[in-house]
Amino acid sequence: MAAPGRSHVSCPDGAPTMVEMSIIYAACVAGAIGLLFLLPRRGNRWWPIGAVLGGGALGAGLLALARGPSAGAGVDVFFYLLAFLAVGGAVRMITHPRPVYAALYFILVVVATAGLFVQLAAEFMAFALIIVYAGAILITYLFVIMLAQEAPDDRHPNTLTEYDATAREPVASTIVGFVLLAALLGMMYRGTGAMPAHAQAHAPADVELAVLLGKVESALRKTDLMRRGERVGSVDAAQRTATLISTSPESPRLVPLPADLHVDNVDSVGVSLLNEFPVSLEVAGAILMLAMVGAVVLARKERLDAPHDSQSLIGNAPHDSQSLIGNAPHDSQSLIVGVGGERS
Amino acid sequence: MTEPLSILALNHYLLLSAVLFVIGFIGFLTRRNLIIMFLCTELMFQAAAIAMIAFGAYHGNVQGQVFLIFILTVAAAEAALALALVVMLFRRRPSLDAEKWSELKG
Amino acid sequence: MLNTLAANFDLARLSLAPETTAIEIGAWAGWIPLFPLLAAMACGWMALRSGRPAARWPALLCIAGLALAFLVSVSLAITVGHGNAQVTIFEWIRFERLRADFAFFVDPLTSIMLLVVTGIGTLVAIYASEYMRGDQGYARFFAFVSLFIVAMTTLVLADNLILMYLGWEGVGLCSYLLIGFYYEKPAAVAAAKKAFIVNRIGDLGFALGICLAYLQFGSVEFAAIFEQVEALRTSGAEIPTAIEAIPFLLMLGAFGKSAQLPLYVWLPDAMEGPTPVSALIHAATMVTAGVYLIARALPLFLISEYALPTVAWVGCLTAIFSATIGMAQYDIKRIFAYSTVSQLGYMFMGLGVLSSVGATFHLFTHAFFKAALFLGCGAVMHGFAGQLDLRRLSGLSRVHGWQVVTGSMLVACLALAGFPLTSGFFSKDMILAEAFVTDGPGYRAIGWIGLFTAGLTAYYTFRVFFRVFLGPVHYAPGEEQHGGHGDHFHPHAPGPAINVVLIVLGLGAIFAGWAAVGGGHHGWFGSMIHHSTAAYEAPAGAAHGGFFSNPHQWMMLASSVVGLLGIGAAAYLHLYNRAAAERLRRSILPVARLAENKWCVDEGYDLLIRRPLRFIGHVCYALGDTLIINGLVALGGAVPRLIGAAVRPMQSGRLQGYGLGMAGGLATIIIIVWVML
Structure with a gap:
């Protein structure tokens, strides 16, 4: 929806013109209005207007981008497709009153984002994203959503709770959000406008082969270039040659690398991760460990209440769940006292 | 590796990133369900991830991707803890309404 | 403790005293405020400890401290002689150019003032040991009195204006505390406040004068200021207005402290305090601080040609004005209070007509006879349960046990009236004669007014004496009479302490005058003053020779006649024919009423x-x-x-x-x- 319907007539250095900025702001306003109509409320009969306004603006904007002057900017049609999916999924996610659907729309956003990562030659991250987010985190969310669902009314199973059905301060939030968007975009164009149109020539291709001796060796073994008893001593990535060493008299000797031997994304990420950020990697592991312990401590049930309160976890008995806290139901009014009560 | 991203293409991705971020933020502000609020923070993580990868592609290195690994780590940890908190809160008071948990106001 | 730094302070050009100063002599000066200070601390401790000490320790301590201070003063006066000395006790204020040490300056004028203050103080303390007996605040009283002596001696000894101001405010504080001594009495509290507030006006002038002196001369030390003043005068250059303003500001302070027009109103009310306090503070010592200030700073006053005439005229008008009020009052203590104002007016008159010897001498003699008068009043008040109305007291000389009081009162009244050969006779004549011979704006008129005032003084003084001590015996107790005695009220006669003090003061009232007789110009006293900063050399060729051509001898005769006339009038109206006095009052009723109401000031x-x-x-x-x-x-x-x-x-x-x-x-x-x- 808010994806800008801007005709990308920017200067070569990427700085937007005044016309572009005006279009961005107009898109912000249109997006804000569309989102406002879409946000959940009781008896919202105006959502089609929002859908038409937001979706139309989004689609038309993307189309204009694709056909506009920046069509040859190095992005292909998949970008627009995936961007449409991502933004549309995101909007739907925050506007859908039911948490389960919101979570499912979020999976759509994750998948679209993963597609964009593939576009950006970040295949490993694309699949990691799908596995971690769509596979692990979102499933956890779904579990919690199901566990923490309020008791549905048996006679009206589709009744929404009040806090799901109505948005909180939609106008103010939307205005602030889109003002923030305008500010962010302004700064963004300002920043990228100062950057060169193309980055400096990066390191020669496959330079990581110098440290990926095992990969080179296994590739060489598939050919007949490598003899028994030899191993790869070093690799010259620029000359595409490998030095093989052995106990034989002709060692060392140079052999060319196979033409189809390349460093892929996973190799690059792994080399960078282990070569440049080993400490951060360890810290990340520690964080995950702590988060796991913390989650267990926070979410565990009290042993005292174990036989009786298992059902209260799914929330179909409000009074019982209150009694979880301890002997004094009134303690539940206060978080701090409640914690004390729980621990006692 | 493919050709590095041009500045125009980078602008496209950053634009998408900003839009997703703001949408997530608006969702965080407007929705009252604790779980959806956390989902919205995940959406903002996605936006950050897109910006990160796009900048990495522009500069032609993989550090953006490596950094995303850490972001994913933190997001996973945050999700685990946040959801544990939600479960704990829900046990205390059978509602996911964020407005009900305003005792800590100053 | 005493850091003696006696500087060879050369005042030769000012005092014309070529004597060199011995280094050691000043060391004594530090002890003078110290002894009363110790006594004040001890008495204060006792006052805080218990409301009513059974023993007479406070009085004994106070008397001891004051007597020691007196002894030190005597030895100091003897050792310093006609010279001068400076003692720095400790460094006090050192700020940029401002140098105000806790330093003492001793010259003959200081010696005389110290003798008066500590001597009268000791006598009053002895008197009060009996007078105040049985009072709730016995220890408190002596603590305040000792503190007063500390402040007063500091004032007198100060070698710079700021230290003097410290003492000045210190005596003001003690005065306030002692006027309000009976703090249960609303009148006493009001009088204390009035004294304090009225004094503030004068003290503001004093403080401004100090500031201006510092700004103009860059110093607050007398020696440095006088040096510059002398240089200014001899240079013949035009005196800056700012410098000319200094004596006027200081004068304002002096007028406040010494109860001159228009700031005199606090002193009569100050009689609410205990009578020994009235005698010591509000008659003999504190109120003369203004006179002392001008005498001490006389070189500074000579710098402006209008300063001393102003002083003279204010003193003169105050003298006659308060004398007229005193004539119409009935409260004998108040009469003497107005008399004090009047006599202080004489002193200022003396300063103004350049008779610094006369002024200080009158200060000296007045201390004796006025203290005697007040203490005599106090004895009457003490014996007659607070009765002070001269219409309700008569013929006390014939009541058993009151002969000493009568005698000392007679002597003191004679001295105040200027009866020949009493102390007041000499001192007053000195001032009046000088008024006639000194050239100045209207100084002749001042002399005539002073002479006339002397007659009024004699009249109201003996009005009291004839009414209270002579005539038919009848008396009525005052308000302090306790119930139960019924009709037969028995006045209790004063005890030995009071009588001894009165005798001593009476002797002083007679013989103090001889200190200025004989020798060269005005005897011993004159030579003392001539060697102090208050010295003023009359222009050569002033008429000081022959009988009728000598103004002093001429004036002695004139004032004797005037004084006797006043006494005679009082004798007729208040001793032989008291009804005539009443008739006279009736005939001028509006004026009399107005005078009784203190001219509604x-x-x-x-x-x-x-x-x-x-x-x-x-x-x-x-x-x-x-x-x-x-x-x-x-x-x-x-x-x-x-x-x-x-x-x-x-x-x-x-x-x-x-x-x-x-x-x-x-x-x-x-x-x-x-x-x-």
Whole structure:
């Protein structure tokens, strides 16, 4: 929806013109209005207007981008497709009153984002994203959503709770959000406008082969270039040659690398991760460990209440769940006292 | 590796990133369900991830991707803890309404 | 403890005293305030410890401290002689150019003042040991008296204006404390406040004078100031107005402290204090501080040609003005209070007509006879249960046990009236004669007015004496008479302590005058003063020779006649034919009433000064305090409260509210940065 319907007539250095900025702001306003109509409320009969306004603006904007002057900017049609999916999924996610659907729309956003990562030659991250987010985190969310669902009314199973059905301060939030968007975009164009149109020539291709001796060796073994008893001593990535060493008299000797031997994304990420950020990697592991312990401590049930309160976890008995806290139901009014009560 | 991203293409991705971020933020502000609020923070993580990868592609290195690994780590940890908190809160008071948990106001 | 740094302070050009100063002599001076200070601390401790000490320790301590101070003063006077000495006790204020040490300067004038202060102080303390016996605040009284002596000796000994000001305010404080000694009495409290507030006016002048002196001369030390003044005078250059203003400001302080027009009103009311206090502070010593100030700073006063004539005229008018009030009063203590004002007027007159010897000598003799008069009054008051109305007391000389009081009162009254060969006779004549021979604006008139006032003085003095001590015996007890005695009231005669003190003072009242007789010019006393900073050399060729051509001898005769006339009038009206006095009063009733009401000066001040001030105060209170200050304070409270009320809803405890604020703030900052960069 808010994806800008801007005709990308920017200067070569990427700085937007005044016309572009005006279009961005107009898109912000249109997006804000569309989102406002879409946000959940009781008896919202105006959502089609929002859908038409937001979706139309989004689609038309993307189309204009694709056909506009920046069509040859190095992005292909998949970008627009995936961007449409991502933004549309995101909007739907925050506007859908039911948490389960919101979570499912979020999976759509994750998948679209993963597609964009593939576009950006970040295949490993694309699949990691799908596995971690769509596979692990979102499933956890779904579990919690199901566990923490309020008791549905048996006679009206589709009744929404009040806090799901109505948005909180939609106008103010939307205005602030889109003002923030305008500010962010302004700064963004300002920043990228100062950057060169193309980055400096990066390191020669496959330079990581110098440290990926095992990969080179296994590739060489598939050919007949490598003899028994030899191993790869070093690799010259620029000359595409490998030095093989052995106990034989002709060692060392140079052999060319196979033409189809390349460093892929996973190799690059792994080399960078282990070569440049080993400490951060360890810290990340520690964080995950702590988060796991913390989650267990926070979410565990009290042993005292174990036989009786298992059902209260799914929330179909409000009074019982209150009694979880301890002997004094009134303690539940206060978080701090409640914690004390729980621990006692 | 493919050709590095041009500045125009980078602008496209950053634009998408900003839009997703703001949408997530608006969702965080407007929705009252604790779980959806956390989902919205995940959406903002996605936006950050897109910006990160796009900048990495522009500069032609993989550090953006490596950094995303850490972001994913933190997001996973945050999700685990946040959801544990939600479960704990829900046990205390059978509602996911964020407005009900305003005792800590100053 | 005493850091003796006797500087060879050369006042030769001023005092014409070529004597060199011995280094050691000044060391004594530090002990003079110290002994009373120790006594004050001990008495104060006793006063705090118990409300009513059984023993007479406070009195003994006070007497001992004062007597020691007196002995030191005597030895100091003897050792210093006609020379001078400076002692630095410790460094006090050193600020940029400002140098005000706790340093003492001793010259003959100081010696005389010290003798008067400590001597009279000792006698009054002895007297009070009996007079105050049985009083609730026995120890407190002696603590205050000792403290007063500390402050007064500091004032007298000070070698710079700031230390003098310290003593000046110290005696003011003690005066306030002692006037309000009977703090249960509303009149006493009011009188204490009045004394303090009226003195503030004068003290402001004094303080401004000090500031101006510092600004003009760069120093507050007398020696340095006099040096510069002398240089200025001899240079013949025109005197800057700012310097000419200094004596006038100092004069204001002197007028306040010494109860001169227009600031005299506090002194009669100050009689609410215990009578020994009236004798010591409000007759003999403290009120003469103004005279002392001008005498000490005489070189400074000579710098302006209008300063001393102003002093003379103010003193002269005060003398006759308060004498007329004194004539019509009935409260004998008040009569003597007005008499004190009047005699202080004489002293200023003497200073003004350049008879510094006469002024200080009158100060000296007045201390004796006025102390005797007050202490005699006190004895009467003590014996007759607070009765002070001369209409209700008569013929006390014939009551058993009152002969000593009568005798000393007679001597003191004679001295005050200027009866020949008493002390007051010599000192007053010195002033009046000088008024006739000195050239100055209207000095002749001052002399005539002074002479006339001497007659009035003799009249009202003996009005008291003839009424109270002679005539038929009848008396009525005062308000302090306790119930139960019924009709037969027995006055209790004064005891040995009171009588001894009265005898000593009476002898002083007679013989103090001889200190200025014989020798060269005005005898021993004159030579003393001529070697102090108060010295003034009369122009050569002044008429000081022959009998009728010698103004002093001529004046002695004239004033004797005037004094005897006054005494005779008093004798006729108040001893032989008291009905005539009443008839006389009737015949001039409006004037008499007015005089009895003290010429309505208090009412006039009330109308002209107090009420407008009070009105201004009310206006300021209503506008300034209530509206502006209170408004500002209320505003200071209201603004945060309003801001709080506006902002408080934001502290809802809802996470999203905070998130909203955070995003808004972030967007604002980004936009601001965007616009600015």
